[in-house]
Amino acid sequence: MFKSVLIANRGEIAVRIIRTCKLLGVKTVAVYSDVDVNALHVKLADRAVRIGPADPGDSYLNIDRLVQTAVDAGVDALHPGYGFVSENWNLAETCRQAGIKFIGPKPRTLVIAGNTVDCKRIVRKAGVPVIEGGETVFYGQEGALEAAHELGYPVLLKAAFGGGGRGIREAADDRQLLQGFKLASSEMKRSLGKAGLFVEKLIKPARHIEVQVVSDGSGKVIQLGERECSIQRRHQKLLEMTPAPGLDESARARVGEYAVNIAKALSYENIGTIEFLMDSNHNFYFIEVNSRLQVEHPVTEMVTGLDLVKEQLEIAAGEGIDYDQTDVEINGAAMECRINAEDPASGFAPSSGRIEKLFFPGGAGVRIDTALYPGYEVPEYYDSLLAKLIVRGKDLEEVRKRMVIALDEFEIEGVRTTIPLQRFILRHEEFSKWNLDVLFMQRNRIIESLAEKLSGEKALLAERGAAIAAVIMESGWTTQAQRTSATSIPKQAARKEARFSDTV
């Protein structure tokens, strides 16, 4: 095993990785930007090195800086976490050249996995169905139109660069295609400086199902079951679960086999996730490979009893996988809610600020992965994930109930969070019937109904507040000398001054 590892990340995932390193007796070196000097990962690591200013481009995305820091710190290996440069082949290659073991797939695998077109070709060759189309990048609308006619409507327009679910648009006819092409191109040009789009066959209704794989690079590939991640907003996952409800054993076995075959075809090393869309007839279509540890990995840990970060470190250290597919036992069910710093009552505007109050739920089968603590300032520079609430139980229904209880207990004050949204979804009749697909949110008008509910609750709260304030005045209460809470509670966003849009 390695003596020491540099963790090229921040937030809950850096904390998560540090915990396993400690378990294995591996020394940890954290990195931090100027705004992260008080971050939890910095406190928990054995050492911490400043890598630059707050802007991620100057810190967590700066490959040369990260690798140089690793070299200077004398570590054996670098763990990239997720996001930032975790799937960047250049980071893996720069590590290799510097004699630092990159905890993840080989640079060559990252190059292929990062190129949808090449990746699809290999996957198709491995006998796994892919979504038709999406192999040519169109820079002009004529080509896109022709491709759409060849595939037949409806089709999906997808950004060829950037990722993160941006620029995805449906088109049911020529008019929608041309309009979508124009809008998506201008969006891409604005944020990336270049524009190019794929045209793909649209699968509708579709569910997002992914399979966790573990692979030692020498041909041994083990799959750890599926996760259902259809509940999304702006193409970002809001909650994930396993097993996928309603999936019969033959479909489960089939998607598992697909994932193993893809990992083998890519000579995949370390852990990874193979993402699929599933249509209403339980046919699977490959989407992409996530060649990193994923946000939702705890869902799989809860039902397999494995520590996936431990798997990553052991494979990277050349210790291989000391169990076989038949040894893998899936016990019960699990679910994760991603608690984000976003205001559901205000178009999901990001909400940074100081954590004034924090209470974590607990009880049997409840796990929280987070880097929050009371008084922590959530910076505006990084993603909005505050915490992951993960629960397990004997089956999905028990998990759902346990999650509702845990979400109701969860208190975060100081920033707005998605907790009210998840409470609402988990209680929704369609959710409890497990009628899930990627359009769940739109189909059930979740955001709109939630906004109504929240505004009603707020009106009631305002009324009670008025009653309380009247009594405070009447009985002559005054604020005591230390007004710390009054000065430190962050001001809420000036909602009247701007409306938020998710279309840009």
Place this chain on the structure above:
Amino acid sequence: MVEAVRAGDGFRVTVGENTYLLKLKRGVGPNEIVAEVSDKPLSVALLEANSQRVEISLNGERFSFQRPAAAIASSQSEAPVAAVRKDVIVAPMPGRVIGTLVKVGERVSAGDPLVIIESMKMEIAVRSDRDGEIAEALVSDGESVKRGQALVRLRS
């Protein structure tokens, strides 16, 4: 209209059409009060209180109230800068300006996006809240902005 009348060891408070029986007790922190209202005590953080003005936080929501009680402010959505300088559109959150979509002299309508701010890896369009003409751009691309900072000046 809010009316509070002593009733036993508590108060009977009428807010609009509803009546509450309320008892206030000292809470855990120095500026914390527990309000016994209906079925369950409610924790109240006292942010500011004197005989004329009360500001409290309930379940993380801030409310401020002033005498006369009829002038109850709705839930606080603070924009101190905007409140004074009505001719500007302000940043709803801290972040970085990644695009200005309008030029000085351009006519805009309510709802038109003016500036794109990136915050927490999300892009947020700050929109005009009225019709007008862009009088001045107060920020440039790449600039970091604070919550409430003026972004553009409008004239009608």
